[in-house]
Amino acid sequence: MPDLQHKRILLGITGGVAAYKAAELTRLLIKAGADVRVAMSAAATQFVTPLTFQALSGKPVLTQLWDTDVDNGMAHIELTRAVDAVLIAPASADFIAKLVHGLADDLLSTLCLARACPLLVAPAMNQKMWENPATQRNIHQLRGDGVTLLGPAAGEQACGETGLGRMLEPAELLAGLSAYFQPKLLAGLRVLVSAGPTLEMIDPVRAITNISSGKMGYAVARAAYEAGAEVTLVSGVTCRETPLGVTRLSVTSAGEMAQAVESRAHHADIFVSVAAVADYRPASYTAQKIKKSEHTLTLDLLPNEDILMRIASRADAPFCVGFAAETENLLEHGEAKRQRKRLPLLVVNRAQDALGSDGNELLLLDDAGQHLLPQADKLTLARQLITHIAQLYTHKTRGSHAAPD
Template sequence: MPHLQTKRILLGVTGGVAAYKAAELTRLLVKAGADVRVVMTEAATHFVTPLTFQALSGKPVLTQLWDAGADNGMAHIDFSRDVDALLIAPASADFIAKLVHGVADDLLSTLCLARACQLFVAPAMNRQMWDNPATRRNIAQLRADGVTLLGPASGAQACGETGPGRMLEPDELLSLLTASLQPKSLAGKRVLVTAGPTIEAIDPVRALTNMSSGKMGYAVAQAAQAAGAEVVLVSGPTCLTAPANVQLVAVRSAADMAAAVDAALGGVDIFISVAAVADYRPAQPSEQKLKKSDAPLTLALLPNPDILADVASRADAPFCVGFAAESKNLLAYGEAKRQRKRLPLIVVNRVQDALGSDDNELWLLDDAGSHALARADKLTLACQLIDHIANLYSLQKQG
């Protein structure tokens, strides 16, 4: 987690069962190289003891406004300065309401009001509390105030019910925080990303497709946006939600994706082709459902347009980045594809590991050679990739 090394994180813990997850989050933040200071509300101490967080962070835990260790009596000011981020995890419905209305009746709420850094909130509450109109209004106001919401997820809850309101897992929060704190190396740049599979119709109910989940492409779009870029994401069908502040263009077939890319290319500085575009499509898709029979079925296939090659060959081509999923000879096949399409950078992964997985390992191939990215979750890899792209892009512009 290179973007967390030397970062100073103030972690606020409020009352809720999910407070136990904050202990693991503290451990992960420290492991990633962050300097972590924990602030707990009085309610939070009924779920996890301050001693637990002190052992994990290596620092005394702050709990009281009037006895917080500041020599000048200004703890609510001192501890919010020279901090890179203030993260509230878990953030209860009650504490979210405090943030919205500017209530400052304990150390954590006072720190939030007096902060001079970015505020992140990871909600955690019962599904009915999350869906309550009052909470919905408060969440909308937090967003309007520039607070970054991390989650919540939907799933089983401590009360025995199932639904939205579950706090994100510690590793998810770590990845999202890392992405948000990365340098704004693409500020002012326009980035176009493709993601997911394409679906090529055989008849109204059958199609040719692949097992791409879209996770890597969506992570790249999120990392590019976090790096300050204006991002357009052209995506084939997936089960994913588009990252915040990213413009999503939903498509189905390779032809649809090619048309959407062409329409979005104006003013694009960087094009990152992550999508697993089908190489072929049925030559004559049937307008009616094909009836099953015992006879063999032969499909005539036509090649689909090569979207990346077409974009890279333009006279006014943006900086183009390709992806290559290979099952063997990864570096050799990847470099051959890079040379064939005349790309400054191609990202290679092993197809057996990539499709549908939550983590991966990558090899970045450019004019300087091969650069390996060790196995990690896809958002972490996407942040590292965006760093590399930003450096290459800058060098290209300077040269």
């Protein structure tokens, strides 16, 4: 994760069962190239020993307010002067209350109060504690104070109950921290993304589909969220995990995807159509499994509606971006498709290289010409694409509000 390379992170750990996850988070941060220093509350040391984090981070763990590891003995002042961010994971209900009221009775709470860098908090507590009005007031105040919250998630908790309050998994926290450092080029905007393949059912066990994995569309959704947008992802059938912070709507067929996109397009500022929508569907559906025989089976196929063209032709159309997978003559076929659909931007890739792969090469076509994004992993490409989209969108909106001559 190159965006965390050389980032200096102070990881604060408070008391709670989820403290064991902070060990894996430390490992992932180090693996991503971050420089990690760990500070623990007294309660946290009851769940995981400081020695564990010292071994993982390669640095002594700070637990005492007047820690002698800092030359002048003022760790609560010095620690945040040389870091890019403080991340508290897990953050207990008690510690969150301390942050809100400015209490400073140990090293971790004091350094947060005296910090000179951004603060991110990953709540972890029982679902009733999370739902308590006092906690919700504190969370509201934290946000108002400019603190970034990562989570919590819903799920089974150590106490045996199920609900909101569970700390995000280490990989999700890593993604959230990575997202924090991305430029907020789409702040305040709403982005709609379609991704993955569609399935057109023939009978209960057979379907027409394609080999799209959804990786590129999910990467675009993640990159848009990282850029500060409110993101809705309409996804075909895929095994991919929903990106952190993204609202996902799952569909199966092209018809279902068209309905989902259509119902949300009027709320979107930008629509990025990455989905590999089936071009055809069976003319009829057989309710029972078609039995295999020696005879030739013929299917009558009907064309599916072009979702992107339909959205782009609306009077209130969002800024529309299309994707095209071609096997030859990428520039010629891509530009013809862009003109036909009247798109400000079309992204072309080579189908045989793109579908299902972890990396890709993209050719961006817009009114200014062509722009090549060289071979890279799909998240890197998605971030570069979002930067290009943000530039075009800003130019378009500025132009539309320009005063007449």
